Amino acid sequence: MQAQTGANRLNPKDLNLTWEVVEEGYQNKNQTHSALTLQNTGQNPLPATGWSLYFHGSPSFKTKDTNAPVKIEHVNGDLLRIVPTASFSGLSAGSTKRVELVSAGQMVNESRAPEGFYLVWNDNPAKGYTIGSVVNKKPTQNKIGWIASGEIYEQNKVIKDIPVEKLTKVFPTPSQYSENGQRFTLTSAVPVIADNAFTNEAALLTEYLSTVFGQKPAVKTSGTGKAIRLQQKQGMGEEAYELQVTPQQVVITASTPAGIFYGIQSLKTLMPPSALATKQSSVTLTGVNVKDAPRFGHRAFMMDVARNFQQKEEVLKVLDLMALYKLNVLHFHLNDDEGWRLEIPALPELTQIGSRRGHTSDDSQNLQPSLGSGPDVDASSGSGYYSKADYVEILRYANARHIKVIPEIETPGHARAAIKAMDARYERLMKEGKQAEAEKYLLRDLKDKSVYRSVQNWNDNVIDVALPSTYTFLEKVTDEILAMYKEVGAPIETIHFGGDEVPPGVWEKSPAVQKVMASNSNVKNTDDLWYYFFGKINDMLKERNLYLSGWEEIGMRKVKQNGKTTYIANPDFANENFHVDVWNNLGSNIDLAYRLANAGYKVVLTNVTNMYLDLAYQKAYEEPGLNWGGFLDVDKPFYFIPYDYMKNMKVDTENKPINRNAFAGKERLTEAGKKNIVGLQAPLWSETVRTPERLEYMLLPKLLGLAERAWAPDPVWATEADAGKSETAYNEAWSEFVNILGKRELPRLNHYAGGFNYRIPTAGAKVENGKVVANVQLPGMEVRYTTDGADPTLSSKLYTGPISEKGTVKLRIIDSTGRAGRVTTVENK
Template sequence: MAKYWIGFLGCFFSVWTVSCGQPSPQKQQKVETTSAPQDNAKADLQLIFQVLEEKYQGKTQSRSSLTFKNTGNAPLLATGWKIYFNGSPSYKAKDTNGPIKIESINGDLLHLVPTENFKAIASGDSITVEVVSAGQIINDSRAPYGFYLVWDKEPAKGYTLTTRYVKPTKNAVGWIEAQDIYRQNQNIQNIPEDKLTKVFPTPAQYTKTGSSITLTPATMVTTDPAFANEGKLLSEYLETILGKPNVAQVQEYGKNSIQLNKKPGLGAEGYELQVLPMAIVINATTPAGAFYGIQSLKTLIPPSAYAQKQTSITVDGVQIKDASRFPHRAFMMDVARNFQQKEQVLKVLDLMALYKLNVLHFHLNDDEGWRLEIAGLPELTQVGGRRGHTLDNLQFLQSAYASGPDVNNSTGSGHYTKEDFIEILKYAKARHIKVIPEIETPGHARAAIKAMDARYYRLLNEGKKTEAEQYLLRDLNDKSVYRSVQYWNDNVMDVSMPSTYRFLEKVTDEVLAMYKEAGAPIQTIHFGGDEVPKGVWEKSPSVQALMKKDASIKEIDDLWYYFFNKLNAMLKARKMYLSGWEEVGLRKVRENSKLSYVANPVLAKENVHVDVWNNIGTNSDLAYRMANAGYKVVLTNVTNLYLDLAYQKAYEEPGLYWGGFVDLDKPFYFIPLNYMKNMKVDESNNPIKPGTFAGKEQLTSKGKANIVGLQAPLWSERILSPERQEYMLLPKLLGLAERAWAPDPMWATEPNTAKSEALYTAAWSQFVNTLGKRELPRLNYYHNGFQYRIPTAGALVENGKVLANVQLPGMVIRYTVDGSEPTAQSKVYLGPITEKGTVKLRVFDVTGRGSRVIAVDNR
């Protein structure tokens, strides 16, 4: 998954040696370095970061500048301070004899310290140093961030610094250009709204009848008693746009009513929806089916109805028969790296429900945070759920992912109380969403490890040694040396210790108790299982003792199977099955000194579910190999479904890019049961060469039955606000919803390449028109509105005219030629622009929110 490759690149590139030169502004050398420290420099030192050169020295590394600007009233002294920041440990000063040095602390935390060559910075002056780092900095996700200053005389206190990021002046990394976007959009046809399928995701059978019904505040909702919850939710929804209609548990045909009827034979999630002149009828066998029929009705309602209270709403007549394609349609929300409040979780659950997603994979802990209250283990949230500037990680964890020095930072710190979590579970259950909690083990467990360390020292100081050791997660005498792919050297549980299993059983039982109190279903717990680095456990006395005792553990690698066999048994005893990342079901094989991974046949027989993310390079067929071997597979392919990857290769686009760039089309053209057929570009966005997948394993009939569904994760390393979460989430999540629910499209199974491409182009136009004209306008208001990404305009100059287009028809392109940024009042693009000069273009939605600006020269 994302976290693997970010770390891998950093660890790999950090072996580069960087050479140096020294900037030495003369003005700084005149400053007296014996002046008293400037107290307001705590806030008045500003930093400016800019990439100067990619592929520095012909290597895969970048040379950048970091400018220190003193905006205060007194000099910044040459000594007596450190500046902490988050970034790859590959960051080094370009000049080893220069004014600064950069040192890695742990994880992504580094600090910058002045050397004897640093000269004090006078008020109003600045100094610029150069740094070298691994990889290419395509956008600011690989730039250093989260800077804060700590005075030596006040070592436990940090002061946040303002940092400005300046776009590089040269396009040395192949950023996408306006003409590239134009060519991507040029086959999109503008389809009139009345020609669009008005239910989304696309239903299995859909017929327009030509009639309609008008809903008013007097509309009656009638429901079979089995669908009382669904009727209540429908009534509450109609109240937001019409005023509250009456709800009655009757099954009589009523004038101007919405009826929820129980009908056998429609399946677990199937429904029928008829919009008749006198009534709307939804038939279903189960409450889930009735619920999904209601969601389809919601998308039938015109988006304009959401803008304000309506006195009446006209709904077009349709006949629909529908059911889900996959039973597991999941969104993974990471709240461990950076936290989201309960209210945002509930909002996302409503979004998922609208588009028939039925699994929230809740990533509740990681190295950087533990987010769920566990009774009897207060340190998990008191220590593991908070981040700030710390010298020992005993009161809270160190800063990570730009959470800064303040322990009250709302993204680095936070957790869900027992009451919060139960409320989330109840909310999800009412919307037919299963919540799968993820407890990361044995790696990615630093927050838990440090929390249990704090508990150990607290109880030890109270003279309670036995109790202190009850849930300890590491051997205190372990001298093993390792570095995880996120650069941690202390983030893996010791799987040989009985206390580790006591801890996991305690957490499991407390989680199950919360589900029981909420009345929510739980069939599995996701126990992570990825990215345990080489070197772990090798010098643990506890491990050595276990290996002498247990003959089945012949080498360190065998501890992996020992651990997950025990977790599997623990869950089976509680009538649940084990879920994890793909590594849970893999076994290391060495042939001729070459290491490879194959499906572990032992757990394949145990109903173990694995989320398979890695479809890069030699692992392009890994998901299919595991499904063929007997594992229940959730397709979580990084190249098409990782929502935290940037939409486009542009400096202004937020998001990571280690696994490629994921725009709206990537999840849409994903073919679950034959995804190699439609993979168009590699992780560098280069066209895939013919024959790339020759010899790769395809799904067998048994393997197809083991593909249980799809999942789109949103890792939160760079998600510092609800608005950023929604930007990365939407509209890409709608591509996942379409693929997970709708029937296999014709273009996916058409063997003729030309016909398949033509069918795809028509389907893509239908999809983007539906989003641009119906679903995104709806989401401007649904649950108080979502801050989805508005696409960048495409543009090129042809025969002295500027041509422009947009990915989502229904949105408006506006432009200026006077150098100003386009606003919602600027000229509307209606055809080729003949005006000369620099033409700036920007796309706007119906509320006046705009995209980023692109510019083309028409000279």
Template sequence: MRLKPLKKQLILSVIAVIFSILTGFSQVKDYKISVQWQPVQNNFEGKNQSLSVLTIINASEHDLPPHGWSLYFNYGADIPKPDSRGLTMSFINGDLYKIEPNAASDGISAGAKINFQMIKTGSTDNVTQSPQGFYIVFDDAPNKAVPVKCIYPEPSPEFINSLPASKTWMDPAFVYSKNRDIQDIPASKLPLIFPSPSEMKVTNGEFRITQSTAISADPLFTKEANYLADELAKVLTAKPAISKQGGIVLKRDSKLALEEYELQVTDKGVQISASSPTGAFYAIQSLKSLIPPLSWKTKQASVTVQSVEVKDQPRFGYRSFMLDVARNFQTKEQILKILDLMSLYKLNVFHFHFSEDEGWRVEIQSLPELTQVGSVRGHTQDNKNNIQPSFASGGVPNQLPGSGFLSRKEFIEVLKYATARHIQVIPEIESPGHARAAIKAMENRYAKLMKAGKAAEASRYRLIDPQDKSKYRSVQGWEDNVMDVALPSVYNFVEKVTDDLILMYKEAGAPLKTIHYGGDEVPAGVWEKSPAYEKLKRSNPAIKNTDDLWYYYFGRLNEMAKKRGLFISGWEEAGMRKTMLDGKPTYIANPDFGNQHFQLHVWNNVIGWGAEDLAYKLANGGYKVVLSPVSNQYFDLAYNSSYFEPGLKWGGFVDIDKPFYFLPFDFLKNIKEDGQGRPIKNLDQTKMIRLTDYGKSNIVGLQGLLWSENNVTSERLEYMMLPKLLGLAERAWAKEPEWAMGEVSALNGLYYTNAWTTFVNIVGKRELPRLNYYHGGYTYRIPDIGLKADNGKVHANIQLPGLDIRYTVDGSDPVAGSTIYTGPVSEKGKLRFAAFDAADRRGKIMEIVNK
């Protein structure tokens, strides 16, 4: 049978297309592409820019062609020079870039590699600033992302030595000097309860708790008694019984304040007194603190606790930890583990940052697209069915930690778990900025309903107007992440999500007093060309410019929240008004909301930026303030300036000492470093606002915050959180320390040194050994070793006494069986030191040459 020419041509074309597709997929599978990235030089060409080299390696058996592919990756950088070696680097959105061949490309031969020079604005200072999340996409299979491994060889000694950090934390001698005032205190001499109680007296005797030690409780404390039995079952061979009489008694005392408790341990038993279940719960945490730290390693027949008399209550009623699970997701199990940690240290607020540009992490059943689209990161050409990769999540969708969410059932479980531990969960609906995941999800909903012919329903929860031609770019690089607050549908959306959250809290039996509605970092240029804004301006005389939309938005949210019995929480911008001072724009506390019980989480106090006193301005202006300062309590900031220390550095560095020495009512008095981590003696406060007595009454508490751009594993999350969280716990619970009272003086400095020494000994000898095994164990950061060579001997010290310091003298890496440091070492040559915890985990290796 002969085919007609036209039909034959059609069939051949179809075959060619099919062959092309199959070939394309074959190429995608067969290519073996990897990359290597290495920083080369800061201050490149004498400018504020840095040079690095990305080596693209083709280990395949066939050539990578001169066209038809793109290499994607995340890089938090501004790239002014995008061309090199026949390749062009281009910005997409957020932190996503791609490299693709240009007209000068001749491909990469099989077995060959090419070096692509990357020049970015600013310096490269640590490992966190490296590009990550590489994947390649071929034009023949435009929806398929192929992961590309990246190798990060250690930078050259010349590059390391050029860093300012090489003169500070890169130098073991500097670490030694930082630790020199820390004395070793015997474990038997340390306070037994942490955080520090208001009053504690150690008395003679001990009480032995066994599986036969029954627990009796006032009916008000039934849940707490059962909780205590469950906790003791984790260290004892069997769970103690609940009975009418027992060796541990939970007694009601109506004279005590809400969170106050009394704890008495004698050789006859344990008595806990409280007026509320909350107070009884905190007494239980103190009883657990008395249990020997290593008791959680294995179950035993009994544990012995010291006899004490304790009277205790917290300094602040609001003791919070904020966790961001939007930028990188954490599972329900990890969240429950964090709640256990918080409860141990008497923190009582979990600020749950579940929505962001890069992800929406809680199922809202009435708007399923929020998680169907907004919780999934992966390669996309249009962001219609999932959102683009961010923060090293790669191009493959539905992979942790870039993708993931809590189902409605899981979120309710989290709420119940927190409530049982007397922790209130404050959810955050980021708005109107930081809302890209929600925006893209609602665009997906809009398209589906429009296709179904349901135009009115399609527009009901839409968050943007496609006719809005406003141009902007957020601090994080997004060009499409802000809700159009002139649209009525935005308020439909916020109300719907709020109502769904309220229903979940009711089902969980969890308290809900406030919802955090975000409010930070809306960039300039937003709404300027919005048709909805122009329409609203014509009908509402109070709106004269786009700044007024800000007050309009939070005013409407305030009305909505009040109707539901809630008050507004937000970042500081929610309580600020733009005005003019000497012809320049400036911000003041907005009088519109000053007495509306707005609760502001004030973070912006970067030392040297000019807003160091912002929290005090807002508190003096009538706003309830949760102190959340980047200077002392941003746990995502690197511990120090070492190139090898992970974490961000834009706001300085935060180690365990920063939250510990934070003075809530006069923190400027005790500033020790600027926003770049450089020591400062006296901060000029002549133009700064001091906290008034009225303002002091508006400081509701403290918050530590862990943003999650770099928390790509649960281990990294715990590393960044611990032991910093312990400094926060002490400062939020314990009474004002002696060293903080009065004017700055040598005596106060001595008081501080003594308090700091006691604190770090408690952390190293009691709390970290406990956390090695408590509820499965936590991968806290082990500090660097300080080293000093003096008169032919090497001296070593550590920030947290109690950890083992081990060393080698043959240049090998220290291991768990290496020699323990007990005093100055006289051996010559290359000595290597590292700290080890009770579970034999090792910290960073520090090296010194003893001549």
């Protein structure tokens, strides 16, 4: 069959694909045998030659057979392509062709499946075409060990149902809380009487109350009678507050606007969650006496908008959520290999090129697709950026809510978007004959022949730190960002410069690097370039009265010990006020955060095992998210023990009980080191997060565990030496926490800030004494069930006790809005 053109060949929309797992653990190895079936539903054939089928997945994907009709080639990053071989005879109209594949690892969930397929014709290589449907069939065999409904049931058994009136009604848990048995009736006629220092906070409070009552209460500076009073009292902590609710008044007292603001957030969580469901004429508040202050000063959420972009409106919504739960740092991951998301007016290519993804043969107009973003530029969350005006609005919004925004400019690795953008700038200016200007912001040595491959499989994503133009670029970006903060009057104390995952092989064949080595006695090899780079960045930031933040690697040094290469805390920077976000508590790095803190680094605990919100909630095929660092359900942030996290590490990355021998000989936190733990952070990396709905699903309710642990006092169970007593105390605390989530906070979030798409849990269920029994992780949520084979809906039978009916029983947790968790199926024989 000859290669057809135009009207004589397949319309890409007529090409449908089905991918399915054939066998996990293929050939008793850690690999998967899968199959891709191509179906031509159109009138014209797919030719024998002249095309490529692009997709995203692991570069380990290969055809199973050496004489297969197609072969798979790795392009870059996670982009691959299928091309026909000499044995491919074409795909005639109405026919199918099955291709057997083998790839490394196991398909634990659907996030590991190949995705983002599109077709490119060889005679028009710059254009990609979206194809028809792509079906990902769930495997029928459970060789992975997916979680069973009975396991979920056993996990939930420790949870006790607590009457809502007995729950603490302020969240996160205050330092001191008591109820006085009295109530206050709040209406729109009740004014807010605020001291002059709290004008901004009073305005935000009345704005919120207008969403409850339909009109804003008055704001006054003095007055008698029933009121909400915001009063200043000197001598309290920076973020401390007191809240008293009596029948006559609500009084919030603090020394600072931040303290008053947190008192107001407590007042909002004190309100019944139903208050936002419809406009109220009055709201009854429980009488309370609260004295409160945060445990940690740095309570952070990291939002990755580089891998997949989120619109400004979603960022503002996330800031509202953070503020409600007293999180005070937004770590904003603004660039990576897959995108640059902040307008820098002096360097327009950063957003003209670096913020846009779509099919390309050279990255000169836009970046290549990544993470399933597809062939069409601006058709998905692969593209997008914040204008300077957008960013200023975000800063202003955050600042009003006492949230610091730490921008992250990822360097020197994870920088492909910036590198390609500056390449495009270089080419434009060279064509204009402006060589000096063209070279001013270059981020790579044009003569560098180094060969490397990053963890994410890029071969061109690391900035050359030997180039003077690299520092000119970073100074320009830094100064333009600082100007935005100055315009708003928002605080900025640090910029995060990344510093993680630079692969071996980088810089080894760069002439610019050889030049630095020849002139600088402190740079003897490419490893030394690390300290050279961050020393210069540190100096640049200090000139601007900033300190350096980064991932843990900025505080580490590679050394030889006993003939082996290992990493230690770098003594050179130990007293330079470096703030390090330490994620790695796996394998030999279990104690890394404590080693760095003990050595003098300021540490933000960002432990992957307990804080990475992008990890899947459970080991289930339909459960979205990654799993390289384990699985992260609601409990893992909640049971994190900051000063002794090895004590709380219960399971490994496969969710199997951890071998306590893994902690033998590991470094523990010293009293001096304890002072260097500045706070906690939960990141949400966005490789699998393409929509606001998915972001909120991964975020909630897990983020509430972080909020509790970062704000609330050290719980009794965390420090109790007796294991039995500790477990009993933990189970009681866990029960209260999930009751508060299920009965107060999540119902509130159905409406707060427009409502959030939090995850509905999966029902636990098993057969016990011939009957099906079920339970829930979040008391207050209802289980519905069917016995006719249909999936349960809001109108299905309500589970109220053991089900005696025989046959197939399907159960599902469904909330009052009709949103539902996964279906659980139990056979009652």
